[in-house]
Amino acid sequence: MAMTIQVDVAKQNALAELVAHIRAGEDVILTSEGETIAVAKPPERQPTRKRTPGAWAHLGKLRDPDLFLRPDPGLEAAADGPIFPQA
Numbered sequence: 001m002a003m004t005i006q007v008d009v010a011k012q013n014a015l016a017e018l019v020a021h022i023r024a025g026e027d028v029i030l031t032s033e034g035e036t037i038a039v040a041k042p043p044e045r046q047p048t049r050k051r052t053p054g055a056w057a058h059l060g061k062l063r064d065p066d067l068f069l070r071p072d073p074g075l076e077a078a079a080d081g082p083i084f085p086q087a
Contacts, residue, residue: 005029 005026021028022042030038 005021005028018028018040022040025042027042028040029036030040
């Protein structure tokens with residue numbers, strides 16, 4: 001549950017503190033002379049997607065199971081070459 005704080009803009013000059021409250025998940029009500037002039041709320045967090053085992057199973061088995069285990073010939077050649085190639 002989000003906490004709400006109320007700030008009088010005539011007395012408050014620390015923007016960094018307000019941003020810290022919003023990042024912490026608090027709603028901030030900005031007032032001037034007792035009148036609400038704005039409400040700042042943190043953005044709603046997007047739910048993270050969870051990995052689903054077997055999500056790619058419909059594509060069949062990998063034709064070359066060692067595909068990602070073998071060295072890349074292009075990277076091997078670059079690693080054995082000069083650090084600063086001549087143009």
